[in-house]
Amino acid sequence: MNERQIGAHAMPDRGRILIVDDDPTLRVLVRAALVAAGFEVIEAENGADGVRLGAQSNPDLIITDWEMPVMDGHETIRALRNDAATATKPILMLTTRSKTEDIVAALDAGAQDFIIKPFRKDELIARIEQQLRWRQLLRSDVPTPDPAVAVDAAAVEPAAAPIEADVKRPVQEAMDRGDLRGALDLAVADAERAESERDFMRAAGLYRGGSSAARRMNNPDLANKLLRLAGKMYLSWAETARADGAAIEEAYGLAARMFMAAGNLKVARRLVERQTP
Amino acid sequence: MFGYDTKSFGDELIAVAGLSDEQVEHAREVWRETGGEFGWVIASLGYVSRPQLYAALAEASGLPLAGDPERLRQHMDPRLVVKMTYEQVIEHQFMPFQLQEGVLVILTAHPGRAETYELCQERFGTSEIAELLVTDLDLTMIAARTFRDDMVDMAVLSNHRRNPEQSASRVFTNEQIVFVAGIILAFLVWLYLDVRWSLTFVIAVLQVFFLTSVVFKTVLMLAGARHEIEPPVDAHDVAALHDTELPIYSVLVPVYREPEVVGNLIAGLKKIDYPQHKLDIMLLLEEDDVVTLEAAKAARPSANWRFIIVPNAQPRTKPKACNYGLFFARGEYLTIYDAEDIPDPTQLKSAVVAFRRAGPGFVCFQAALNYFNAAENLLTRLFTLEYSYWFDYILPGLDRLHLPIPLGGTSNHFDVSKLRSLGGWDPFNTTEDADLGIRASAEGYRVGILNSTTFEEANADFGNWIRQRSRWIKGYMQTWLVYTRHPISLIRTIGLRKYLAFNFFVGGTALTALAAPPLWGIFLLWLCTRTRLVEPLFPDVVLYVAIVNLLVGNFLGVYLSMIAVFRRGTFPLLPYALLNPVYWLMQSIAAYKALGQLFTKPFFWEKTQHGISRLAPFRRKSEAVRAA
Numbered sequence: 074m075n076e077r078q079i080g081a082h083a084m085p086d087r088g089r090i091l092i093v094d095d096d097p098t099l100r101v102l103v104r105a106a107l108v109a110a111g112f113e114v115i116e117a118e119n120g121a122d123g124v125r126l127g128a129q130s131n132p133d134l135i136i137t138d139w140e141m142p143v144m145d146g147h148e149t150i151r152a153l154r155n156d157a158a159t160a161t162k163p164i165l166m167l168t169t170r171s172k173t174e175d176i177v178a179a180l181d182a183g184a185q186d187f188i189i190k191p192f193r194k195d196e197l198i199a200r201i202e203q204q205l206r207w208r209q210l211l212r213s214d215v216p217t218p219d220p221a222v223a224v225d226a227a228a229v230e231p232a233a234a235p236i237e238a239d240v241k242r243p244v245q246e247a248m249d250r251g252d253l254r255g256a257l258d259l260a261v262a263d264a265e266r267a268e269s270e271r272d273f274m275r276a277a278g279l280y281r282g283g284s285s286a287a288r289r290m291n292n293p294d295l296a297n298k299l300l301r302l303a304g305k306m307y308l309s310w311a312e313t314a315r316a317d318g319a320a321i322e323e324a325y326g327l328a329a330r331m332f333m334a335a336g337n338l339k340v341a342r343r344l345v346e347r348q349t350p
Numbered sequence: 351m352f353g354y355d356t357k358s359f360g361d362e363l364i365a366v367a368g369l370s371d372e373q374v375e376h377a378r379e380v381w382r383e384t385g386g387e388f389g390w391v392i393a394s395l396g397y398v399s400r401p402q403l404y405a406a407l408a409e410a411s412g413l414p415l416a417g418d419p420e421r422l423r424q425h426m427d428p429r430l431v432v433k434m435t436y437e438q439v440i441e442h443q444f445m446p447f448q449l450q451e452g453v454l455v456i457l458t459a460h461p462g463r464a465e466t467y468e469l470c471q472e473r474f475g476t477s478e479i480a481e482l483l484v485t486d487l488d489l490t491m492i493a494a495r496t497f498r499d500d501m502v503d504m505a506v507l508s509n510h511r512r513n514p515e516q517s518a519s520r521v522f523t524n525e526q527i528v529f530v531a532g533i534i535l536a537f538l539v540w541l542y543l544d545v546r547w548s549l550t551f552v553i554a555v556l557q558v559f560f561l562t563s564v565v566f567k568t569v570l571m572l573a574g575a576r577h578e579i580e581p582p583v584d585a586h587d588v589a590a591l592h593d594t595e596l597p598i599y600s601v602l603v604p605v606y607r608e609p610e611v612v613g614n615l616i617a618g619l620k621k622i623d624y625p626q627h628k629l630d631i632m633l634l635l636e637e638d639d640v641v642t643l644e645a646a647k648a649a650r651p652s653a654n655w656r657f658i659i660v661p662n663a664q665p666r667t668k669p670k671a672c673n674y675g676l677f678f679a680r681g682e683y684l685t686i687y688d689a690e691d692i693p694d695p696t697q698l699k700s701a702v703v704a705f706r707r708a709g710p711g712f713v714c715f716q717a718a719l720n721y722f723n724a725a726e727n728l729l730t731r732l733f734t735l736e737y738s739y740w741f742d743y744i745l746p747g748l749d750r751l752h753l754p755i756p757l758g759g760t761s762n763h764f765d766v767s768k769l770r771s772l773g774g775w776d777p778f779n780t781t782e783d784a785d786l787g788i789r790a791s792a793e794g795y796r797v798g799i800l801n802s803t804t805f806e807e808a809n810a811d812f813g814n815w816i817r818q819r820s821r822w823i824k825g826y827m828q829t830w831l832v833y834t835r836h837p838i839s840l841i842r843t844i845g846l847r848k849y850l851a852f853n854f855f856v857g858g859t860a861l862t863a864l865a866a867p868p869l870w871g872i873f874l875l876w877l878c879t880r881t882r883l884v885e886p887l888f889p890d891v892v893l894y895v896a897i898v899n900l901l902v903g904n905f906l907g908v909y910l911s912m913i914a915v916f917r918r919g920t921f922p923l924l925p926y927a928l929l930n931p932v933y934w935l936m937q938s939i940a941a942y943k944a945l946g947q948l949f950t951k952p953f954f955w956e957k958t959q960h961g962i963s964r965l966a967p968f969r970r971k972s973e974a975v976r977a978a
Contacts, residue, residue, distance in 0.1 A: 330426075
């Protein structure tokens with residue numbers, strides 16, 4: 074490490090990063106790259122230490138390895154997510170695995186992003202900066218509804234989905250924490266129990282809320298996925314309401330609207346046809 | 351542009367934005383010289399922001415201006431939306447919203463247009479239309495998000511859907527596999543029966559091929575040199591153009607994670623000699639590239655700039671981004687520039703002249719590419735020599751002889767409607783530009799050469815160069831494989847002469863690079879060891895051809911690249927042409943990498959790092975930090 078980097082280390086101004094990795098060489102590499110870019114760096118050599126240091130040192134972002142002794146990356150992320158101090162911190166997974174299912178597993182475990190080893194310094198910094206920027210945006214981005222549109226929208230707003238307070242609260246709280254995936258898990262768990270019209274409407278409402286949050290967090294893929302899930306909930310409702318013509322029409326109409334909003338006009342077209350036989 | 355009460359809109363805009371007298375006077379002057387709509391002229395000069403522009407339009411038209419496009423989208427009636435295609439939404443700049451008691455509510459960025467009312471009447475059976483004003487950017491976003499799956503599908507597969515036989519999505523056809531396997535098998539049998547003559551045959555074929563190739567390139571060079579005497583578009587032609595007659599020109603600039611270049615890019619494109627309000631500039635950004643989008647927004651370009659967000663979908667390549675951008679193009683003509691490019695300011699006008707002068711058969715004019723950082727190191731010098739040779743002599747030669755022209759990566763100027771009818775770029779081909787040039791030829795169109803130059807950044811790093819070159823050679827291999835699927839019918843369409851030229855040029859480029867190392871190897875083996883082992887492989891006739899190739903062929907190769915400095919007078923580069931054999935060897939390394947990838951990962955896009963030149967007009971921050 075040269076003097077410039079040490080200097081930068083002494084005067085961090087861009088944020089504090091916790092590195093959890095059992096490989097000392099890799100820690101040195103990552104540290105050198107981050108310190109040179111003006112970050113403060115804390116190191117932990119295994120998952121358990123990482124969780125402890127995460128709770129003590131209030132890092133802005135955590136980078137963790139996937140394969141480690143004591144606790145692997147998956148367990149580490151779960152533990153970090155369960156600790157109130159680190160539940161909302163962005164986590165980057167460093168992994169040698171480049172297969173889609175491994176990446177999905179990392180994201181499912183609660184990582185925001187992943188980097189495949191061997192990594193490029195610039196990419197690492199760019200991804201960290203991107204995560205931190207999103208955090209900042211998320212804190213400042215409070216959408217302001219346009220009054221002119223709100224009036225129009227109110228005229229055609231479908232019967233508001235009755236969202237039960239007991240289900241909504243934990244989902245909303247998870248969303249407020251920025252833990253979109255946690256909110257999604259809760260909403261999916263709730264939707265799986267849905268049986269009645271009321272349940273389907275409630276689940277669809279949750280998905281739609283999640284979709285708006287995902288859109289604000291600049292995650293269009295997730296936003297569209299949630300809209301499609303909401304569409305499926307309205308479809309399930311249409312299927313349970315076999316006898317009631319008006320309800321079927323409304324349910325297909327709502328489902329079509331969800332798929333249209335998700336950018337899938339092929340399905341929307343078919344649903345519109347079903348809506349008006 | 352807006353089809354609305356022009357005068358009151360212009361006045362409203364001046365009032366809303368609080369323009370100074372000088373600004374108003376300048377805008378009027380530009381407007382008088384270039385025509386178009388006064389309000390849009392003011393906006394394109396950068397005097398007003400987009401919200402101001404649309405606030406003024408709302409005042410002038412008396413229509414409500416709606417924000418929050420995502421919320422609007424959630425309340426659009428799908429029964430109306432499914433009756434539209436994205437082409438119609440983009441062309442007419444409106445989206446049906448709701449139908450209430452016989453009144454159709456539409457979201458529009460261009461209110462008051464008769465064409466819109468006609469289409470609504472035809473599609474929705476009502477002439478009662480209420481307009482809700484949205485900005486053109488919001489409407490673009492509404493269309494892009496709502497037709498997302500359709501548009502992604504078309505951006506990736508338009509060429510494949512149009513004609514699967516012209517898509518590189520399949521690398522080898524069964525016929526090609528059988529044919530090549532048959533040849534290899536037959537050769538192996540022959541090799542077993544008669545080692546000497548079978549190898550002699552291969553060497554003879556390669557030697558004759560090399561010789562023909564050198565002769566062909568010499569002919570092209572000589573034909574290309576004639577351009578010096580007869581420049582197709584000169585300064586007088588450009589000066590004779592009236593700005594009022596110029597069509598809208600679209601410019602696509604694909605970028606990825608390049609926030610630092612945006613400011614300079616905007617400044618750079620302001621220098622283009624073309625009325626700003628007739629320039630439709632689209633910055634193509636990837637969906638996950640928040641950094642560049644933020645930088646672009648912060649730079650606050652004038653209203654004729656649009657940010658087009660390309661949806662996340664594989665393959666994530668430049669041709670897919672360009673196909674996506676093409677959906678939104680408003681221009682009659684279109685060109686592509688990279689973020690670092692420095693085009694000749696009059697290039698767009700030259701292209702307009704070229705198109706107007708040329709017959710209807712022309713789909714594209716390719717401008718010359720050259721490098722601003724030739725003097726950086728040995729590699730950039732050799733690369734510049736090659737580009738000068740290629741764009742200043744060889745491509746004009748192909749043009750002159752009416753042969754198929756593989757396009758270069760940027761500064762190709764298209765007729766938009768013809769480009770659309772050709773199906774755009776092939777995202778599965780790693781030299782989508784070269785492929786498009788050949789496809790145009792195969793479809794009976796012509797590609798012309800424009801005597802205007804764009805300066806780019808030459809790759810100054812060996813590894814980076816090898817990656818870039820391997821992608822190019824792999825793309826040439828893909829292109830060659832695509833257009834050798836049905837040789838007979840292609841020969842019928844374009845004729846034997848063009849077909850042979852295509853084979854020599856596209857297939858030959860890859861084959862030369864692959865065949866050179868073994869032949870040089872044999873020569874070096876003989877030179878160093880004086881072994882008699884190779885003698886039986888070179889009977890007299892083959893030996894003479896080989897000697898001619900060795901002496902005359904290599905000399906010509908070097909000589910041609912020496913001549914290449916003449917057009918631009920870059921004589922300091924001249925001695926470096928002697929080092930060309932080293933450059934050829936590098937091409938061979940890249941060619942073998944390309945061949946391997948053709949089998950293992952044919953669609954993989956070896957990304958070239960730009961902005962690493964010391965001499966670049968602006969560099970990426972990360973690289974600048976590293977250099978410091």
